[in-house]
Amino acid sequence: MAYKLLKGKRGLIFGALNPKSIAWQVAERAFEEGAHIMLSNAPVAKRLGEVEELAKACNSEVIYADATNLDDLEMLISASVEKLGGKLDFVLHSIGMSPNVRKDIPYDNINYDNYLKTLDVSALSFHKVLQTCRKLDAINEWGSVVALTYIAATRTLYGYNDMADAKAALESIARSFGYIYGREKKVRINTISQSPTLTTAGSGIKGFGSLYDFSERMSPLGNATAEECADYAITLFSDLTRKVTMQNLYHDGGFSSMGMSEEAMTQYDKSFEECK
Ligand SMILES: NC(=O)c1ccc[n+]([C@@H]2O[C@H](COP(=O)([O-])OP(=O)(O)OC[C@H]3O[C@@H](n4cnc5c(N)ncnc54)[C@H](O)[C@@H]3O)[C@@H](O)[C@H]2O)c1
Numbered sequence: 001m002a003y004k005l006l007k008g009k010r011g012l013i014f015g016a017l018n019p020k021s022i023a024w025q026v027a028e029r030a031f032e033e034g035a036h037i038m039l040s041n042a043p044v045a046k047r048l049g050e051v052e053e054l055a056k057a058c059n060s061e062v063i064y065a066d067a068t069n070l071d072d073l074e075m076l077i078s079a080s081v082e083k084l085g086g087k088l089d090f091v092l093h094s095i096g097m098s099p100n101v102r103k104d105i106p107y108d109n110i111n112y113d114n115y116l117k118t119l120d121v122s123a124l125s126f127h128k129v130l131q132t133c134r135k136l137d138a139i140n141e142w143g144s145v146v147a148l149t150y151i152a153a154t155r156t157l158y159g160y161n162d163m164a165d166a167k168a169a170l171e172s173i174a175r176s177f178g179y180i181y182g183r184e185k186k187v188r189i190n191t192i193s194q195s196p197t198l199t200t201a202g203s204g205i206k207g208f209g210s211l212y213d214f215s216e217r218m219s220p221l222g223n224a225t226a227e228e229c230a231d232y233a234i235t236l237f238s239d240l241t242r243k244v245t246m247q248n249l250y251h252d253g254g255f256s257s258m259g260m261s262e263e264a265m266t267q268y269d270k271s272f273e274e275c276k
Contacts, residue, residue: 005238007034010084015094017049023094025230031058038080067125090237093147122166159206178246188245195223219253
């Protein structure tokens with residue numbers, strides 16, 4: 001159901017690769033809610049993804065840019081403002097990648113070049129996007145910037161590897177930059193901490209199936225889907241949340257407040273019965 005919450009707003013959405021992507025769902029919902037959007041992804045996504053199809057469906061365009069490259073970002077953000085006919089009202093950072101995760105290299109035998117890449121792509125890119133937007137004065141007052149994160153930023157979940165460190169940095173950047181951009185331009189910056197979601201990036205995590213199942217059993221409302229995450233992001237881009245900033249907002253069916261659920265306990269007990 002559409003409420004036209006973003007009527008007339010302009011937005012830039014990073015990270016839609018295929019229909020499973022959280023950013024893909026956000027783009028579709030933003031368009032439905034009346035926004036004019038630009039899409040961006042890494043140059044490699046041109047070959048791997050289906051983002052051009054999304055652009056057609058959302059009356060949008062794709063500008064390929066490496067979010068770790070400041071020249072690319074400057075080109076992208078200036079072109080977005082020009083093509084949309086005015087400053088941005090919202091930005092979605094939905095970017096993550098760890099070469100250590102991809103290559104199944106464990107955290108305690110990490111490759112440091114890969115580690116730097118993880119941090120650059122998954123965390124510093126958020127700072128780079130914000131710094132470039134501020135430099136170009138590309139976001140309207142009361143604009144809203146959202147990045148996607150995961151609870152492994154603050155609690156250890158086996159298998160999440162160096163992405164946990166990247167998410168911790170990402171959440172901190174939202175607070176540190178949120179203060180500066182809020183004070184100067186009333187721009188709000190938040191992170192959504194999303195449930196495990198069946199996407200290309202998500203499925204790359206070691207033991208993702210078990211993690212997904214565990215949090216499904218632990219959360220009173222069950223895991224949140226990518227579509228539900230998109231609904232939540234829309235509220236943060238809308239004028240209904242103008243005083244929400246510098247927050248890490250859990251969108252996880254209640255998982256972050258749980259210790260042990262009846263369903264998880266039953267499964268745990270069963271595993272011992274099987275061993276007898
Ligand atoms: N899937 C999950 O379980 C889950 C849970 C919580 C948070 N998140 C976060 O959500 C965000 C989106 O991931 P997703 O699950 O939709 O997976 P996804 O694979 O669809 O999206 C990740 C995107 O990052 C892009 N990307 C990678 N390197 C880039 C670069 N250098 N420049 C620009 N873009 C680049 C990819 O092309 C891709 O579109 C990520 O930050 C991820 O960590 C995912």
